[in-house]
Amino acid sequence: MKFSEVNKPVKRVDAYEKVTGKAKFGADLFFPNMLYGKALHSKYPHAQIIKINTEKALTYPGVKAIITAEDIPNNKFGVIIQNQQVLAQEEVLYIGDGIAVVAAETKEAASEAIKLIEVEYKELPGIFDPEEAAKKDAPLIHSELEDNQVVHHRVRKGDVEKAFTQAEVILEREYTTQFVEHSYIEPEAIIAVPYEHNSLVTIYGSIQNPFSCRNAVANVLKVPLNKVRIIQNHMGGSFGGKDEVISSMAARAAVLALKTNQPVKMVNTREESILESYKRHPYKMKYKVGATKEGKLVAMEIKCIADSGAYACQTPFVTWRSVVQATGPYELPSVKTDTYGYYTNNIYTGAMRGYGSPQIVFAQESLMDELADELKMTPLELRLKNIYHNNSITASGQKLDNHQVSLEEVIAKAVKASNYIEKYIEYNKSQLGDKKRGIGMAVSFRGCSLGAEATDAAGAIVAIQRDGSILISSGLAENGEGLKTVFSQIAAEELGVDIKRINYMEVDTSVSPESGATVASRSTLLGGNAVKNAAQQIKRTITEMIADKFKVKSGDLVLRNENIYNKNNNQKIMSFDDAVDLANKLGVFLSAYGWYKAPDISWDEETGQGRPYFTYVYGCQIAEVEVDTATGQIEVLKMVAAHDVGRAINPVTLKGQIYGGIMMALGYGIMEEVEIASGYIKNTNFDEYLIPTIKDMPEIIPIIVENPDPHGPYGAKSIGEPTLELGAPAIANAVAQATGRRIRHLPLNLERVLLGHSLSKGGTKNDIL
């Protein structure tokens, strides 16, 4: 198929304002008469609030208002389970819980005033380990609940017990992962403006999911959705992180704005951001795998425990993705998987790029290498014996029969580009000196879009203006990944016009069609289809109008290169501009509302059987490392990443997603950990929480594999998240080859590599077998 706008490295439509400093992010907005809001956070991870005295703070010069839980019309919110407090009512449940918020004329006054708020606490014992929280007699984190369990998902396939009796080799291993901070470079920012343009409150800011934010704010204020208007600004990164924490901030700012009748701006410092915002879930994972001597997998039993922290947030859905994908892309006759989430008094955990997959992919791909070792096979051989092919049946009983299952292809391409086979042999020989090299691989399958998590549909408006310029609006929000560009390309492709005609509007919840959340790497697939659908409707309107006037068949008309042609004789009938003029004269309406609903899926909560996702993507990454065994330093030399994306709508932004995902995975694998001791967070800024810098970059080779999917626009699927889930296990496998020692705990920091255990965690030698 030949395209004119898609499948091309079109330049980003929002790059100009970003390179000139003209792009306005949340913190860059100033309104007349604006106040500054500042929250007071808890002093303890778990405590009863006996008394809050705001009198002194209220007298501080410049202070206009202070709110506490008393002032919040409805203090609980949440996308899945409504148990997150906007401000702590009777108890603080984690160290980042807000207690009061001050609005003052200057930032300084707001900061000074919160120091004057007197809070009397009664400290309570906390639970900081989800396994403790799971115990029958554990104290309750949420007193209104029966226990501390947030959720339990299951997959049951075949008879696992019997299958293990037939296995010739059985391996049992435990893996753990850590709390991780999203580390978007832009800290959270919100401005709430009261009574603007017929809305009760309009909210601007760095809002990942404008519609979830609107739901939360309207709910908290107890007003209808149409009274709350959310307008998204340029987002300084999100990676899943600017959702509930932003909803809470927006709700606080809205209450203050209505109370003072003035705009209220809140911008977090980095410390506040790290202290308050949810993290990636740490997991404890027990894996048991059985195989024949020939390396055929026969059974897998998996138990994963996720720390949900103080609130439910996204835990129910995050652990659901884990349960679906926990075995990895391997054919298994018998599977028993359980994933659990438990409340603790740790910081709460939520969505982060990958969403429940980086943890299990780390475990399952480490396990595959350990099993290969046990079977005296290469990691590649073992994988090739067991991976999914077309028509394979997944652990959930889903037959993969509606798209190309391209694992073999992505593996072959990554193996070739990395010289995996030669290098694996070379690095297996004994290496002289302190510096040892290793090469490791990881593969995965990943369900596209939301799956059985929630209803999955998206809408878009394409509107041709009188002069032929075009506006697009959708409820899916640009988070920096290039969505505006991709959607503009799709509209341009369908209408046969230059992308320069198109302007993609910021999401405005009072105008844009609600499209669910910009999560789960679903934007291109869902939103792209909605844009395509709208553009096709307009195309039909235009061709019918012309067919009528020129007495030709509308089916013979094509829109291409800014013109309308008769495809039979390739004759130009008129230009796109003339067609728009004609429509203006005839009163033909050239706007359309496009809608796309994802194909049906199914899921049985009891057995975990069904069709959890309507399609999947496949990827393989290979890491080459050098470990200094004298210092424990890991240098990642090279990463090869082969990903099947269905179709690359924009190959260059797609490569950007791969580079970015790999660097984030590198941080996850060897550097990053939010250190939490008894609920207190130790590293609250980038001087202590280290993320990869330009100096940590390995050579990265992205390989884009295209097997168009019948469901995607032009066959496109997704890329944002798969890039991130493979890096850590590939690196861990490479390190294991280099050092001869397996580390089963992320991150692979200096101490773990050098000593075999983590100093900061008070770890023991048992960290490593």
Added chain:
Amino acid sequence: MKINKITVTFIVNGQEVTLKVGSKERLLDTLREQLQLTGTKEGCSVGECGACTVILDGKAVPSCLILTGQIGGSEVLTIEGLEADGKLDPLQQAFIDYHAVQCGFCTPGMLMSAKALLIHNPHPSREEIRTALEGNLCRCTGYEQIIEAIESVAKNCQ
């Protein structure tokens, strides 16, 4: 509370400004709040992220660590001053052409660090580019396309 203000004169993007600033006022705040130059971003306030990078007397510095009261007579270049006479700086154009921008929050700081590098070293090696940008964090791009953008300019000005 009494705040002692001091008067300070310096040059921003080629224009002389005279301002009253508090003794503890950071250059970052002066730029963003007094001069409405919001292209310079704040990401950490402790000199670690580089989002606030500006060029001060030819050197890339984190403006969150500079007190405005101490830069009298100096010359400051911010992202808003890179575009001259309606023409983008070659680095800005290269960032667009090479897809070096995703969310764009780190971009102004990255461009200022890159600009400072090229002022002193018009033909940096890949390694020199990496060293110059070490203090600029980017969570989106994985840095690769940023390096490619800067390399393209370094080659073109040979």
